[in-house]
Amino acid sequence: MSPAGRIRGGKLIAADNLYTAILGLALCIVLATAVFVAYKCYFQYGTFYEIP
Amino acid sequence: MSTLTKILIVLLTIASIFLCGIVVTYVANADNYREKYTSQKSERDGLKEKTVSLSEQLNNKIAEKDALEDKLNREIAALNKQITNLQGDLKTINDKNQILELRVTDMASVVETSAQTAGTNGQLLKETLVELNKLQSQQIKLSAQLDDTSATLLEKLAIIQTLETEKKRLTEEKLELQGRLGKILQPTGKAPAPVTPVTPQKDVARPAPVISQDIALKGLVTAVDLKNKMASISIGSADGVKDGMKFHVTRGDKFICDILIIDTDTEEAVGALELMQEQPKAGDTVSTNL
Numbered sequence: 001m002s003p004a005g006r007i008r009g010g011k012l013i014a015a016d017n018l019y020t021a022i023l024g025l026a027l028c029i030v031l032a033t034a035v036f037v038a039y040k041c042y043f044q045y046g047t048f049y050e051i052p
Numbered sequence: 053m054s055t056l057t058k059i060l061i062v063l064l065t066i067a068s069i070f071l072c073g074i075v076v077t078y079v080a081n082a083d084n085y086r087e088k089y090t091s092q093k094s095e096r097d098g099l100k101e102k103t104v105s106l107s108e109q110l111n112n113k114i115a116e117k118d119a120l121e122d123k124l125n126r127e128i129a130a131l132n133k134q135i136t137n138l139q140g141d142l143k144t145i146n147d148k149n150q151i152l153e154l155r156v157t158d159m160a161s162v163v164e165t166s167a168q169t170a171g172t173n174g175q176l177l178k179e180t181l182v183e184l185n186k187l188q189s190q191q192i193k194l195s196a197q198l199d200d201t202s203a204t205l206l207e208k209l210a211i212i213q214t215l216e217t218e219k220k221r222l223t224e225e226k227l228e229l230q231g232r233l234g235k236i237l238q239p240t241g242k243a244p245a246p247v248t249p250v251t252p253q254k255d256v257a258r259p260a261p262v263i264s265q266d267i268a269l270k271g272l273v274t275a276v277d278l279k280n281k282m283a284s285i286s287i288g289s290a291d292g293v294k295d296g297m298k299f300h301v302t303r304g305d306k307f308i309c310d311i312l313i314i315d316t317d318t319e320e321a322v323g324a325l326e327l328m329q330e331q332p333k334a335g336d337t338v339s340t341n342l
Contacts, residue, residue, distance in 0.1 A: 016053045019061045026065035033072035040079050044086050 185329065189307045192327060193342050196300070269293060273301060273311075273336040274320065281325040285338045289316045299323065299338040307342070308332045 041048055226247075233244045271287035283301075287293055293316050301308040308330050311323035325332065 019053065019058050022065045023061050026068040029072045030068050033075050036076055037079050040082070044084050046086070 188327075188329070192300070192307065192310070196298070196342060199298075268339075268341065269297075269299070270337065270339045271299075273332055273334055273338055275334055276332050278331060281328075282322060283311055283325055283332060284320055284322045285311065286320060287338075288319045288321050290318045293321045297340065298326075299340055300342050301332050301336050301338050302342070303330075303336050306330070308336055311338060 038048060230244060237244060269287060269292060271285045271291070273283055274286050275284045277283065285293075285299060293313060295313055295316055297313045299311045299313065301311060306329075309328040309332055310326040312326055313321050313323040315322045
């Protein structure tokens with residue numbers, strides 16, 4: 001698997017690393033959302049899970 | 053990497069971005085229930101304190117109301133006692149009032165009887181006064197007639213006395229003439245013939261009838277001075293008025309007063325008012341005879 005793009009049959013084909021980066025971006029977005037929700041829960045209710 | 057894997061990666065990424073965006077938007081716009089809980093709790097605590105303070109005030113007001121009610125009840129009891137006493141006094145006063153009303157009724161009947169008696173007496177007094185006025189008028193007329201008769205009598209007595217003197221003188225003269233004639237005829241032996249008077253002698257002397265002298269002087273009152281009780285009339289010495297004459301003042305058929313003349317002038321005379329029944333005024337008739 002090479003990160004360089006390849007041309008297959010006259011078409012420009014993206015490298016596999018690009019999809020890995022997109023997947024990492026999605027993971028980062030999910031993590032940031034989880035952190036933001038945790039932050040909001042902790043500072044508004046004082047806990048992550050329980051109902052005060 | 054297969055194409056299907058790539059498509060799934062892209063779809064997973066897009067779905068992740070979309071769902072995370074929704075979650076972030078919801079969480080960012082969600083209400084802060086803890087802050088609301090805190091504020092509601094503090095507000096509830098404040099209301100609890102306020103309720104406690106209001107309860108204390110209510111208890112104080114209730115205590116004041118009870119004290120005031122006790123005080124007013126005592127005052128009401130005292131006033132009820134006063135009302136009872138005043139009702140007793142009122143009853144006593146009503147009894148006295150009834151007794152006094154009975155007395156007033158009796159006195160009213162007595163007063164009514166007295167008023168009727170007074171009215172009757174007043175009527176009798178008026179009638180008596182009217183009769184007295186009539187009698188006074190008659191007395192004045194009779195007095196005037198008596199004065200005239202007395203004056204006439206005095207005049208007649210004076211005339212009689214003069215005539216008696218003249219008669220006595222004539223009798224003496226007659227006796228003397230008869231004596232002289234007897235002396236003259238005595239030498240010739242003749243006697244004088246008895247004297248036959250021309251005037252026949254009346255047998256019985258009769259009293260002369262009362263003649264009221266009718267001077268018939270009439271005039272008018274020209275001025276009256278009630279302060280000095282003096283009046284002036286419109287006739288004087290030229291009409292025969294003399295001092296001391298008495299004039300009667302009349303108004304229609306009504307006798308007013310008398311005027312005794314004390315000063316005369318040619319065309320008027322002044323006199324004093326006497327027997328005044330009413331106040332004379334200028335224009336009243338004056339005459340010597342009524």
